[in-house]
Amino acid sequence: MHELSMAQAIVDTVLDAAEKNNATEVVEVTIEVGMxxxxxxxxxxxxxxxxxxxxxxxxxxxxxxxxxxxxECRNCEFEGLxxxxxxDHYLAIVLCPExxxxxxxxxxxxxxxxxxxxIEKSDEDA
Amino acid sequence: xxxxxEVEVQHDIMVANRKLxxxxxxxxxxxxxxxxxxxxxxxxxxxxxxEALIDAMDYRIGVIAGDVISKYDxxxxxxxxxxxxxxxxxxxxxxxxxxxxxxxHDLPLAEMDILFIENVGNLICPVDFDxxxxxxxxxxxxxEGDDTVEKHPLIFQDADLVVINKVDLADAVGVDSDKMVxxxxxxxxxxxxxxxxxxxxxxxxxxxxxxxxxLKDY
Ligand SMILES: Nc1nc2c(ncn2[C@@H]2O[C@H](COP(=O)(O)OP(=O)(O)OP(=O)(O)O)[C@@H](O)[C@H]2O)c(=O)[nH]1
Ligand SMILES: [Zn+2]
Ligand SMILES: [Zn+2]
Ligand SMILES: [Zn+2]
Ligand SMILES: [Zn+2]
Numbered sequence: 001m002h003e004l005s006m007a008q009a010i011v012d013t014v015l016d017a018a019e020k021n022n023a024t025e026v027v028e029v030t031i032e033v034g035m036x037x038x039x040x041x042x043x044x045x046x047x048x049x050x051x052x053x054x055x056x057x058x059x060x061x062x063x064x065x066x067x068x069x070x071x072e073c074r075n076c077e078f079e080g081l082x083x084x085x086x087x088d089h090y091l092a093i094v095l096c097p098e099x100x101x102x103x104x105x106x107x108x109x110x111x112x113x114x115x116x117x118x119i120e121k122s123d124e125d126a
Numbered sequence: 127x128x129x130x131x132e133v134e135v136q137h138d139i140m141v142a143n144r145k146l147x148x149x150x151x152x153x154x155x156x157x158x159x160x161x162x163x164x165x166x167x168x169x170x171x172x173x174x175x176x177e178a179l180i181d182a183m184d185y186r187i188g189v190i191a192g193d194v195i196s197k198y199d200x201x202x203x204x205x206x207x208x209x210x211x212x213x214x215x216x217x218x219x220x221x222x223x224x225x226x227x228x229x230x231h232d233l234p235l236a237e238m239d240i241l242f243i244e245n246v247g248n249l250i251c252p253v254d255f256d257x258x259x260x261x262x263x264x265x266x267x268x269x270e271g272d273d274t275v276e277k278h279p280l281i282f283q284d285a286d287l288v289v290i291n292k293v294d295l296a297d298a299v300g301v302d303s304d305k306m307v308x309x310x311x312x313x314x315x316x317x318x319x320x321x322x323x324x325x326x327x328x329x330x331x332x333x334x335x336x337x338x339x340x341l342k343d344y
Contacts, residue, residue, distance in 0.1 A: 037140065038254050071160075114139070115135050119131055120128050
């Protein structure tokens, strides 16, 4: 499983953004995880809690938002949310809800995106 | 006094890999090298299949051999007198575009027509990591059981060619290989599925032809 390396990359990204904004602490981190990734959000969250010890993220709240699969159908040109049989992570098979075809382009659902962070900073920096 | 501020980050960790993969592909295109990412279950026959392809195809072939810790597969390829780079992933369960970028750098691309990239044996993690290849071949074998396809649909959804190997053992392990073919078809109706035995040679010629066709159509 690559949740650990992903968690590390997420922490690096957050620390970078926090430092650039002169944060004294990171209060909240919101991450978007696509339903078509092979990442398990529970595991990711657990690992983030472990590896953020002794960093600016130590006490931050980690919010993971599931991103449903969005497609563009190459068959009927439908654009929007896909039908996924089995809404489980890793098990989603993507279908066009209009024509039932599998020949689709994935627009959303493969991301692991650090969306935004809430930071605390001292007033002088404001 | 302290104040709370919200900062937009919008940094997608997956996109970083995909960008690198594109870069790898551009580099391969420039040198006219056709790259095949070979993924599949542990012990399904990835190395054996690539070895047989090296011996059977008239193209100049090079190999990147991904392994968790050993250089065992790289050693096997070297015996076939082709350029090989062994990649140790350490704790990682998949190759990524960055590792492949380094390996490509160490290969004599100008003297190659095809690059086979043997990924780490794993049906789950490689799905998240494009390497920059032109084609992805998934290799499983009957000994993993005939529910393998159902249990790992995503890797088959993205595949360009699927090989179901070790059919010589199907009866011995009580597995219905036709069910595996049917399951792939349900997930990815377009993909060609070939049943092989590298022990007896069954189906191997078909694999050669399928890869050849992809290369020529590209
Ligand atoms: N009976 C039988 N054995 C096979 C066949 N193909 C490969 N093997 C054997 O299966 C074992 C594993 O084959 P490899 O080619 O090393 O498999 P791999 O997928 O490269 O393995 P890893 O790199 O460890 O994941 C070897 O002992 C092969 O000789 C086949 O068609 N039939
Ligand atoms: Zn992994
Ligand atoms: Zn459609
Ligand atoms: Zn191998
Ligand atoms: Zn590097």
